[in-house]
Amino acid sequence: MLQFKLVLLGDSSVGKSSIVHRFVKDSFDEFRESTIGAAFLSQTIKIEDKTNHNETVVKFEIWDTAGQERYKSLAPMYYRNANAALVVYDVTQQDSLAKAQGWVTELKTKVGEDDLVICLVGNKLDLCEGETTPKAVDSKQAQEYAQEQGLLFHEVSAKTGEGVKEMFQSIGEKLYESKKQELSMAKARQGAGGDTGNVQLQRPSTNDATSCCG
Template identity: 65%
Template sequence: MIQFKLVLLGDSSVGKSSIVTRFVKDQFDINKESTIGAAFLSQTIKLLDSETNDEVAVKFEIWDTAGQERYKSLAPMYYRNSNAAIVVYDITDANSLSKAVKWVNELKEKLGDDNDCVISLIGNKLDLINEDETKRAISRREGEEFAIENGLYFHEVSAKENIGIKDIFQEIGESLYNQHKEKKLKNATTISRNGGNSNVELNRPSTNDATSCCS
């Protein structure tokens, strides 16, 4: 089993916790309270290696961060050393995408240009648009264009109706697994060239301890 650290970012009430709860527990709580600080969850998915046809288990260690302003300063403690990040916005809130853009920019700035963190931009609450198209405040094209320009994955989903949730994590898992294979191959090549010695690290530290994840 391969483990990866994944963090969810975004402002309050965009549905981060609902997305994670749907993915991990296949549940939706319309009265779910706001996250305080951060919540930790884990879930394992199965992938198929396209080259060997072997089934691979990928475990996500997930940090669901609070979106309220008073907790924003804590976010770097959770996204540091992350293998992947999901940045969520509300497609029915006209200001929500611009806030998500700030999260993406902060993440990229703090992690650095040479970081290989996989980032997915997610527009949530698609169910509200399916009920009434006039509720859409952010077009799909706006989200897609920003994602393309910044090398992000992009999806519009509904945590409530379980639309597209599995696709987010499946896509991220496949991308991380491919990165893992590339690093493993590079490591093997380095070992061969160095006569059997190598210090290449395949994965970042992975833990459910919020204090040690930042060391």
């Protein structure tokens, strides 16, 4: 099994917690309270190696960070040593993409991009299905930015579940590819039929009660 630390970043009310709960618990709460500090959840998926058709279990250890400005200083504690980051924006808020771009810049500056998979995520697609709430962030604009920055890009709806599983699957596949050689070497050391090994993570350590709510 491969274990990867994944962190969600983005401003308050873009739906980070809703995305995580849709992925982990397949549920949606219309009146979910804002995250305080950060919340921790985990979920596994299976990745199929297209070359040999073997399956590998990938476990995401997910840190869902608070978007409020007063908690922003805590963010580096959670994205440090991360393998992947979801940077979430609200497709119905025009300035939301610019704020997400600020998070991408911070990640690339403070974490680097060599070993970090970053996915730009436009949430709340369900609100744009009718004519009452038009999409304020152009998909093409966001996708072009993601391509320029070397990011994965997905638009999702945490409310309906549209695109959520596919997004995490694509992140898992990219992380698996990045660790494929390391995994093969571990298998070779252990011999045929041995354990696939683990990629160990360093979790942020804190005794602050405000940063560990479930």
